[in-house]
Amino acid sequence: MTPAKNQFLALFSHITRRTHGVGKVPTPWFTKPIASAPMNGWSGPKLVAAVANHGGVPIYPIGYFTDPAAILKDLQAVIPLLSDNGDTDQTDSNTKGDEGAIKTEFLPYAVGFVTFWLDRQGPDLLLKILEGQGDISTTTATKRVSRPPAAVWFSFGDYRPYLKLVRQHGAAGTRVIVQVQTVQEAIDAQQDGVDVIVLQGTESGGHGAQRVRPLLSFIPEVVDALQERHKSSGLKVPAILAAGGISINSQYRAVQALGASGIVIGTGFMPTFESPGPQHAKERLLKTGDGGDTTVRTRIFDELRDFGWPEGYDGRVVRNLVTDREEEDLKTRGLFEPKGANAFKVLRADRTGTQEDWKKAVKDQDWDIIPLWSGTGVGLLKKQMPAAEYMDQLLGDDGKSH
Structure with missing residues (x-):
């Protein structure tokens, strides 16, 4: 062309x-x-x-x-x-x-x-x-x-x-x-x-x-x-x-x-x-199938990072422990509140759900907690x-x- x-x-x-x-x-x-x-x-x-x-x-x-x-x-x-x-x-x-x-x-x-x-x-x-x-x-x-x-x-x-x-x-x-x-x-x-x-x-x-x-x-x-x-x-x-x-x-x-x-x-x-990007994150992407289901749109990570994104925007990520807990709270209890300190109370019961957990996850590049941004086409990457x-x-x- x-x-x-x-x-x-x-x-x-x-x-x-x-x-x-x-x-x-x-x-x-x-x-x-x-x-x-x-x-x-x-x-x-x-x-x-x-x-x-x-x-x-x-x-x-x-x-x-x-x-x-x-x-x-x-x-x-x-x-x-x-x-x-x-x-x-x-x-x-x-x-x-x-x-x-x-x-x-x-x-x-x-x-x-x-x-x-x-x-x-x-x-x-x-x-x-x-x-x-x-x-x-x-x-x-x-x-x-x-x-x-x-x-x-x-x-x-x-x-x-x-x-x-x-x-x-x-x-x-x-x-x-x-x-x-x-x-x-x-x-x-x-x-x-x-x-x-x-x-x-x-x-x-x-x-x-x-x-x-x-x-x-x-x-x-x-x-x-x-x-x-x-x-x-x-x-x-x-x-x-x-x-x-x-x-x-x-x-x-x-x-x-x-x-x-x-x-x-x-x-x-x-x-x-x-x-x-880190190799273990690349491998995680290549193993992610059914991108329309295994990715989700959410604002939770911007609240966790405190970047002050304006209202009206969110981001699509590969589902992880944080998005699962957010979804669980929204569906079963209706108690999820993404503002302020409560934004850190979104992890599974086996984690404490504190800001220190988030900082450690960022340092360790733990994709079970930090966001792996991805579009729905991820399932087509082999x-x-x-x-x-x-x-x-x-x-x-x-x-x-x-």
């Missing part, structure tokens, strides 16, 4: 691999309509580089940042892992061309922000990243080069103040990706002129809206709504990505048929060799493999039928 034939990839056609030697024709970085989801603890530099090197669009997770210097250092660690990371003579299509053409060289990944957390921390880190401080600056014969990321992703909150900052302080060609959970949010994002809309279905692992529909109905309704506004008002239709429970090629083909330009994959990348091999299987490029 070429960028010219895919709306999502076409948005990034100005981002090319560096060329070496006179007469070399630049080739696009992004050739596969797969974005890796921004997953804290699971999307480190190795996975970001692996996805980018194989033509996908990786999203580095800024998440709950508290140390901007550490984030910038981690972003810089991606650069040596890229398959094309040498100095450039600045003669490719990113840096010259007709008047008005994009002239900035970009890094082949995006960064993902939790918007309500960005509200709390302030925009400084966003501005530093837009300036290219996540790059290991190189020097050519004529100037110092600091490259910004290809795109910025916003989820969970009012992204509009930051969209304005990206437009004001970002380089021309920096794309904006916004994740939405309702048709109206998609319409608003179209009105705001975002480049890419991610439609997150209820099947998605990790955080999402408590009231959100399945992708099967969500995608076509959004497509119809955006197309109608294009016809009536001339508003551009953003590229659409589908997120939620997608693990295999037949699902990719299905959402593509419904109108999505590409897919966002989270759970599917978690067991890959390049993901920084073996550990490199990220590139998994991407090929998703797109049906591995020579096997799916």
